[in-house]
Amino acid sequence: MDPLHDPAALAALADHLYARHDPNDTAQLIVDQIGSLVAGADHVSITLRRRGAHTTLAASDLVARDADRLQYALDEGPCVESTSTCHWIRSGEVGTDGRWPRWGPRARELGVGAALSLDLPRGGRPQGAINIYSDVSGGFHDRASVDLARSYAAHAAHALASARLEDELRTAIGSRHVIGMAQGILIERFGLTQDSSFDLLRRLSSMHETKVHHVAQELVRSGRLPGA
Incomplete structure (x- = not known):
């Protein structure tokens, strides 16, 4: 052809x-x-x-x-x-x-x-x-x-x-999943609510000048918060 x-x-x-x-x-x-x-x-x-x-x-x-x-x-x-x-x-x-x-x-x-x-x-x-x-x-x-x-x-x-759109959606879904896992750890460990656990991740993100997703990844991977 x-x-x-x-x-x-x-x-x-x-x-x-x-x-x-x-x-x-x-x-x-x-x-x-x-x-x-x-x-x-x-x-x-x-x-x-x-x-x-x-x-x-x-x-x-x-x-x-x-x-x-x-x-x-x-x-x-x-x-x-x-x-x-x-x-x-x-x-x-x-x-x-x-x-x-x-x-x-x-x-x-x-x-x-x-x-x-x-x-x-x-x-x-x-x-x-x-x-x-x-x-x-x-x-x-x-x-x-x-x-x-x-x-x-x-x-x-x-x-x-x-x-590119499909890749962006996969990344977004993956980020939400990791953030959700990190929130679960914080809720269980410190008795936080869903909203306050996300607020903590966001504050740590700002403090360490990195994305919320990266803070959540580190917590899920190591069990520790950045700087702890």
Whole structure:
């Protein structure tokens, strides 16, 4: 099946994405699939934007990671721009692209000739981007191939957002469970009420400048309160 001519093939790729439930696994699968889907995709990575900071969630190799890190450090480049504007960005020759006078020449030294960044929005806001780097200049010029990659990126954005939401919910449920266990220990040991036991955890959290969840974890693990 050729995704370029068979929409069912693209849907099949998307189905594989939705079958993953961990953000890291989903991101790695996106990297693997886009590498075989887009001609000239020699190096691929996923950038995640969180609270204005960028991080590489998955990458095909060191070149992709280094090209990403340069963008984060210099605060310029296609993925930085893509995650800020929620638009896709292409450069056929990064070394001479006037949009990124610092990143472009240094990326060319890494061996990057062309770049394509595809935005991955979450709820209409920037979530991250798929970064595709080619070793040769002039890459990603075929509009049909770019449109295919953008269609795939739309599926990838939803799959990654879904995996991140599921992970956040699992973490939240786990935190509530641990906090509940810690409250049970305090209620049994000191005769506190449910409300006062949580207030104590919250005061200790503020005193030790850590999260309530971490205070609860320590109490459940060691049987001792922080500082005791």
